[in-house]
Amino acid sequence: MLSRRSALLSTFAACVVGPRSWAQPAPAATGDGAAPVTVLRVQRRILEVNGKPAPVLGIGQPNGVRGLTTEVGQQFRVRVVNDLDTPTLIHWHGLAPPWRQDGVPGISGPPISPGAGADYDFPLRFGGTFWMHSHEGLQEQLLLAAPLIIRDARDSAAQQEAVITLADFSFTPPEEIYEGLRRGSRKPRETPTAPDLNDVNYDAFLANDRTLSDPETIRVEPGETMLLRVINASAMSAYHIDLGDLLGALVAVDGSSVHPIAGRRFPIAVAQRLDILIAIPKRPAPHPVLAILEGERRQTGVILVAGKAPVARLPELAPVASSALNLDLERRLRATEPLATRAPDRLLHVDLTGEMSGYIWSINSVVWNKDVPPLTVAQGERVEMEITNRTLMPHPMHLHGHRFQVVEIDGERFSGAVRDTVLAPPGKRVVIAFDANNPGWWAFHCHLLYHQAAGMFTTLKYI
Numbered sequence: 025m026l027s028r029r030s031a032l033l034s035t036f037a038a039c040v041v042g043p044r045s046w047a048q049p050a051p052a053a054t055g056d057g058a059a060p061v062t063v064l065r066v067q068r069r070i071l072e073v074n075g076k077p078a079p080v081l082g083i084g085q086p087n088g089v090r091g092l093t094t095e096v097g098q099q100f101r102v103r104v105v106n107d108l109d110t111p112t113l114i115h116w117h118g119l120a121p122p123w124r125q126d127g128v129p130g131i132s133g134p135p136i137s138p139g140a141g142a143d144y145d146f147p148l149r150f151g152g153t154f155w156m157h158s159h160e161g162l163q164e165q166l167l168l169a170a171p172l173i174i175r176d177a178r179d180s181a182a183q184q185e186a187v188i189t190l191a192d193f194s195f196t197p198p199e200e201i202y203e204g205l206r207r208g209s210r211k212p213r214e215t216p217t218a219p220d221l222n223d224v225n226y227d228a229f230l231a232n233d234r235t236l237s238d239p240e241t242i243r244v245e246p247g248e249t250m251l252l253r254v255i256n257a258s259a260m261s262a263y264h265i266d267l268g269d270l271l272g273a274l275v276a277v278d279g280s281s282v283h284p285i286a287g288r289r290f291p292i293a294v295a296q297r298l299d300i301l302i303a304i305p306k307r308p309a310p311h312p313v314l315a316i317l318e319g320e321r322r323q324t325g326v327i328l329v330a331g332k333a334p335v336a337r338l339p340e341l342a343p344v345a346s347s348a349l350n351l352d353l354e355r356r357l358r359a360t361e362p363l364a365t366r367a368p369d370r371l372l373h374v375d376l377t378g379e380m381s382g383y384i385w386s387i388n389s390v391v392w393n394k395d396v397p398p399l400t401v402a403q404g405e406r407v408e409m410e411i412t413n414r415t416l417m418p419h420p421m422h423l424h425g426h427r428f429q430v431v432e433i434d435g436e437r438f439s440g441a442v443r444d445t446v447l448a449p450p451g452k453r454v455v456i457a458f459d460a461n462n463p464g465w466w467a468f469h470c471h472l473l474y475h476q477a478a479g480m481f482t483t484l485k486y487i
C-alpha cells in the first residue's frame with residue numbers, strides 16, 4: 025500500500041481504461057480535455073479469514089486496484105458496472121455530487137440492475153480521504169466498500185502514504201445477523217459489564233482485508249514522515265487507533281484539515297476517516313498500527329516496517345480493553361477552514377430515538393419509510409442541526425452531499441472540525457452547521473448499518 029508519487033502516476037496511467045460494450049453507452053467525450061472514464065466493477069471475491077474461505081463483495085478497477093485515487097480539480101468520471109446477480113448502488117461518501125449521482129437507492133435514483141452500469145460525471149472541488157460503499161440493502165456488511173482518495177495541495181509530491189481500511193466481518197450472512205438483532209438474540213459478549221456497545225459479535229476485524237494472524241506489512245522509509253489515511257469502513261464497529269511507540273499528528277478528519285493534534289491514540293467512529301502524519305524513527309524497526317474495538321480487547325491492524333527489521337506475530341487481543349468512544353477529541357478539534365461566521369437561518373431538531381427491545385431505531389420517534397416527510401432547507405441558508413441522542417447506544421450520524429462543521433457539544437460553543445460524520449454518544453447533544461449549497465434530496469442517517477436498516481434514517485430536501 026505504500027505509494028510514492030511515481031506509483032500513483034503509474035496507477036493513473038493504468039486506470040485510463042476505456043468503456044467496453046456495456047448495457048449502456050459510456051458518456052461521450054466532450055473534447056480533447058475530457059477526463060478518461062474510470063471503470064469500477066462491483067464483483068464477488070473470496071478472502072481467507074480465520075483460515076476459512078470468506079465470500080465477500082468488492083469494488084475495483086479492471087487492473088485490480090481497489091477503489092480510486094484521483095486529484096482535486098479533476099472531473100469525477102466513473103462508470104460503475106454491476107457484475108453481481110443482485111442490484112447494487114455505490115455512494116461516494118463525503119463527496120458533494122449533484123444529488124442524482126449520490127448513489128442512494130430510492131432517493132438519488134434506482135439501483136443498478138445485474139449486468140448493467142451507471143455513469144458519474146461531476147467536478148471534484150475539494151480533496152481528502154473519502155470512501156465509497158454500497159448503499160443497497162446490507163451489502164456494506166459484505167465489504168462492498170473501497171478507498172476514494174482525492175489528492176490535493178496538502179499532499180507533497182514525495183510523500184509516503186498508506187491507506188488502512190477497517191472492516192468488521194462475520195461468516196453469518198447479514199440478513200441473519202439483522203434477523204437475530206430484531207429477535208433480540210444478541211450473542212454473549214466478552215465483557216458483559218461493558219456499556220451498550222457492539223450489537224454484533226463479529227468473527228474477525230480486518231485491516232486491508234486481513235487479520236492480525238496475517239497482517240499487511242507496509243515498507244516505510246526510516247527517518248521520513250508519512251501520511252496514514254485511516255478509513256473506518258466497518259458496518260457497526262468503532263475503534264481506537266493505537267500507534268504504539270509512534271507519535272502521530274492528526275491533521276484531518278473526514279478529509280477536512282484540523283489544526284494538528286499530537287497523540288498516539290485516536291478514536292474513529294463508523295464511516296469516519298483520520299489523516300495522521302507520522303515521523304518514522306531512523307532506526308530499523310517494525311511499527312504496528314492497531315485498531316482496538318471500543319469497549320473490548322479485540323484488535324486488528326497493519327505493520328509499518330522501517331528498514332530491515334524482524335516482524336513478530338501480534339496477538340488478536342490487546343492487553344487491556346479500550347474504552348467506549350467519547351467526544352473528548354471532537355471537543356479539541358478546530359477546523360483550519362471553518363465556515364464563515366453567520367447566524368443560522370434555520371434550526372433543525374433531530375432526536376435520535378429507539379428501543380433495543382425489537383431493535384427499533386428512529387429519528388424524532390419516526391421509523392424511516394418512504395412516506396416520512398423530509399427535513400427541509402432552502403438554498404442559500406445557513407442551517408444548524410441540533411442532534412440529541414436519547415438512546416443508550418452511540419450513533420455516528422452522516423449527512424449526504426454537504427460538509428458540516430461541529431459547532432457545539434453539550435451547550436459549549438466552539439469552531440470544531442468540518443466533517444461528514446459525527447458521533448452522538450448516548451445522552452449527548454451535538455450541533456452541526458452547514459451551508460445549504462447543494463440543492464436536491466439527501467439522506468441523513470445513522471451509519472451503523474443495522475440501525476439504519478431498522479429505521480434511523482431520514483432525508484433533507486431543498487424547498
Ligand SMILES: [Cu+2]
Nearest residue numbers: 419470472475
Ligand atoms: Cu445508530
